[in-house]
Amino acid sequence: MTHNDDEFEELPEALVEALKSANEAVPLITARVDREVLKMAREQFAGRKPAWRRRPAWAAVAATVLITIFVVQLDQPMQQANLPMRAARPADISDVLTLARE
Amino acid sequence: MNDDVHLVEICNHGDARDAANAFETLYKRHKDFVIRVALRFVPDNDSALDVLQETFTYLLRKFPPIGPGLTLTASLTSLLYPVAKNSALTLRRKSDRFPHSDDVLPDDLPTATNDGASDIPVLLRGLPVERREVLVLRFIDDLSLQDIATALNIPLGTVKSRLHLALKTLRESPEAKKLLSP
Numbered sequence: 001m002t003h004n005d006d007e008f009e010e011l012p013e014a015l016v017e018a019l020k021s022a023n024e025a026v027p028l029i030t031a032r033v034d035r036e037v038l039k040m041a042r043e044q045f046a047g048r049k050p051a052w053r054r055r056p057a058w059a060a061v062a063a064t065v066l067i068t069i070f071v072v073q074l075d076q077p078m079q080q081a082n083l084p085m086r087a088a089r090p091a092d093i094s095d096v097l098t099l100a101r102e
Numbered sequence: 103m104n105d106d107v108h109l110v111e112i113c114n115h116g117d118a119r120d121a122a123n124a125f126e127t128l129y130k131r132h133k134d135f136v137i138r139v140a141l142r143f144v145p146d147n148d149s150a151l152d153v154l155q156e157t158f159t160y161l162l163r164k165f166p167p168i169g170p171g172l173t174l175t176a177s178l179t180s181l182l183y184p185v186a187k188n189s190a191l192t193l194r195r196k197s198d199r200f201p202h203s204d205d206v207l208p209d210d211l212p213t214a215t216n217d218g219a220s221d222i223p224v225l226l227r228g229l230p231v232e233r234r235e236v237l238v239l240r241f242i243d244d245l246s247l248q249d250i251a252t253a254l255n256i257p258l259g260t261v262k263s264r265l266h267l268a269l270k271t272l273r274e275s276p277e278a279k280k281l282l283s284p
Contacts, residue, residue: 011241011269015278019241022222030133033151037158038126044162045113045121 106131106178114171121165128178129158135179135243136186142238143190149197156189157182176252179245183253225277233268236261 112124133154140153161182164172174181226234239245239253247265251258272278 011272015272016241018222019226019238022226030137030151030154033155034129034133037129037155037162038122040159041125041129041162042118042122044165044168045116045118045125047167048116048118048121 107174110172110174110178113165125162125165128161132178132182133158136182138243139183139186140190143187144194149190149193152193153186153190157186160185160189177245177249179243180249180253183239183243183245184255222277225272225275228275229268229271233264233271236264237268237272240265 109124140150251261
């Protein structure tokens with residue numbers, strides 16, 4: 001069975017209103033239930049830390065990563081300068097000139 | 103729905119105050135819907151309030167630290183509907199005050215106060231339960247067809263088919279014709 005989607009939107013307004021009024025919930029005093037439900041919610045969420053107290057952990061991780069990158073970058077030029085001297089071959093004039101340039 | 107998604111996200115990951123406030127907003131926004139659903143299955147206000155409390159307790163337990171968190175893939179009403187309905191039916195079965203019934207919708211639908219709408223409960227009672235449920239969700243609760251399918255855990259095509267048949271019955275009924283006549 002195929003149906004046009006539009007037909008599901010088509011019901012005379014008077015009929016829709018009648019349906020709604022026929023199913024109208026009677027007014028209820030829910031203050032006690034409101035209080036109990038919201039109290040439960042507050043109790044369940046109470047253990048959570050505020051956002052500002054959760055940030056330092058991430059900040060510490062980020063800072064550690066940045067410092068590590070910085071230190072590694074500082075160390076790289078020295079390693080490059082030392083490369084010819086650590087090579088497994090006798091030193092020659094090119095090594096001397098490299099060191100002189102540094 | 104998008105706003106509900108945002109509030110649910112705060113309930114999942116917000117701090118104590120934000121999460122409680124977000125939950126309160128969700129509760130205030132949807133409690134009338136839950137009460138309305140409950141009153142379709144239980145005959146008195148006290149029972150409907152119990153259903154309301156149970157439904158939102160269920161929702162609350164979806165969030166950390168008790169639950170793993172909630173991801174909304176449909177509207178929140180389509181999640182709340184089956185919870186409220188099952189809670190109400192369980193309460194109805196447990197209680198000695200209510201007659202036991204296999205019919206998922208009670209026959210004692212609220213009666214309307216104005217003359218024009220007074221035939222509608224009679225008309226609704228004449229519909230098969232499954233068609234009546236889809237009709238009520240569509241035109242009284244304003245759920246989309248997809249949300250109805252999610253809420254009832256049935257294919258979209260089945261929703262369309264049931265609604266088509268319910269509307270056909272409704273349009274052809276003398277009660278509806280009387281209501282629509284000038």
